[in-house]
Amino acid sequence: MMEIGLNHYLVLSTILFCIGLVGVMRRKNLLMLFFATEILLNSVNIAFAAISHFHGDLTGQMFAFFVIAIAASEVAVGLGLLIVWHKRHNNIDLDTMSTMKG
């Protein structure tokens, strides 16, 4: 039986990060985009926590908490905007949001 070490966590984190990235790039639904960003942030959290445990230093885990808090507030603001957008335009498709075209 193989011991689960730091590398496993880091590989998991990387895989999750890639999934998140692909989600950010491919998803056209704004809600799904938020999910993808959550996956990205949490993959980083996993890495923080694992490395923190590996080094026996609590700083990484504290940082992970900060990330969770900030992600929560970000989602709160983002979801508010999303709902307003949905009320106005009756959809949340990314391709319709191109008012910042240069």
Add this chain to the structure above:
Amino acid sequence: MEMFLYIALFAPLVGSLFAGLFGASKKKLFVGIISSFFIFVSFVASSILLSYVLKTGSSIQVEMMTWMATGDLYIPFGFVVDQISVTMMMVVTLVSTIVHVYAIGYMDHDKGFNRFFSYLSAFVFSMMILVMSDNFAGLFIGWEGVGLCSWLLIGFWYHKESATWAANEAFIMNRIADLGMLIGIFLVYWNTGTLQYTEAFAAMPGLDTETLTWIGIFLFIGAMGKSAQFPLHTWLADAMEGPTPVSALIHAATMVTAGVYLVVRSNELYALIPHIGLFIASLGAFVAIFAATMALVNRDIKRVIAYSTLSQLGYMFAAAGLGAYWVALFHLMAHAFFKALLFLGAGNVMHAMHDELDPFKMGGLGKSMKTTMILMTLASVALAGIFPLAGFFSKDLILEVAFIDQHFIIYGVLLLTAGLTAFYSFRIIALIFHGEDRHTALGHHPHEAYKFMLWAMAPLLVLAIISGFLFKGGFFEMVTQLLPATEYHIDNAATYWTITIGTQIFVLLAIYFAYKKYMCKSIKIPDGTSAMENSFKYKLLINQYYIPHFYEEYLVKPYRALSTIFWEKVDNKIVDASVDGIAKIIYSSGEKTRGMQSGNLSTMLKWMVAGLVILLSLAVVFGLAARHSVEITTILSGLGV
């Protein structure tokens, strides 16, 4: 006394600035009067300085302020009033006062009346700096200032193509010469370590002859440009496009004599290099006869007088080159008086004839313009050098100098020129004022100029008559405190009287011949058919020895062609193309990448990810490279890089 120095120097500047305030507005009589007044103030201050210098025999030196002080270089704005500069100051301020007053009448109907006085006073200020500076740098500022004002005033009627062309010609010719002058000044600084006249000239005897020769040559090149000596002479005749008071002040009495002033001021230098002096004298004699021959046939009264100026400048250089600096300065002074008078008289004639300049289209003007006729005739007598007018004392003295120094070729040339001078001066006098009336048929109704203009000319007339015999002794005593005091006397009384009386008879004969030839009734307006007009000599002279033609054909045109090539090939294809190319690259890259900025959040997120990937991989690559730098260096050196 320092106060008077500053007044003499800055009063013209004040006048110029004052007139400049009204530069763009309509003619205002008081502008002319006030700027004339300031010049007069300057004249009065100069006279006080003159009396001081005469009384005490000492000079006044002031250092107004430091101009440049870096390391060993120290150039102050310093001014000196000594025997030489006070002479020049008197000539400049006196002639310019008269010309200013005269111009009030002459420019009466001109739209640029106020502007004219601003330029004219600015010229006087520059000329005062030129003559009063106690160092070469200040001299150079004045030198350039008078060049600028000359350009402004020749091209005063800038709507005339010919005037702007002449202005540019004068300016460019002077630039060429000024390069020589600058090199000369640099050489002075390089070898003596100072630009102050006194210190620089004191250091010069310690230098080797070759260096001094080069300094002498380059300074003289500057003098050649300003004084229009061959081969830089063509601008002076063309400069007659400017208003006549300008021709009288700048292109006869003052600015063109700046070259002579420079040589006189540098007498200690030229005394050390007599071979250059001899060259200057020879060139002067050559220019004297060269210009006089061109004046013989010219059909433009102002140009005839301009050539005569050129010829007289040749005399001055001949004297200065032979070491008779005080004689050169004396002739400069006397010449300023009668030549300005001659020009102002020509201005009266031009006004009366509605800017007609061809004397063949005049004739018989003596009836309606008696005063002008008397003024111009006396000025011409003075110019011809008849006893006892100014020209006799100054010009014949130059002949004597050449004779005593046994430069008989120069003497012969100058003697011949004296005859020619008399001939061409009285040729135009005879054509303008005497003989058959040829102008009424052309629709001219001549009238005499304003009274005050004629009165303004009176002091010049008086000086043209008396300055010779009255001032010669005092002038000699004054300036020879600074200049070599060589008295020129022919010891043998018989030789002296033969030469003097011979010259007088020769000149009188030339005058008689001019009157006889040009006063007769059969004078017609030349139409290019007579045998004389078709002779080679006439064509050579009327075309100014084809020198302007030569310059046009062999200097201006090739230069223009070369410029076109450089413009088309170098400037357009290399300089412009590279600058435009850089702009084009930036433009096209912007054009290509603006697609990124679609505004679509999804696309932008993709670009963000791409950027992140690129930055990360760069960080990895550089991180690895930094870690393995030693190995990389070894591998690269193994590859021979």
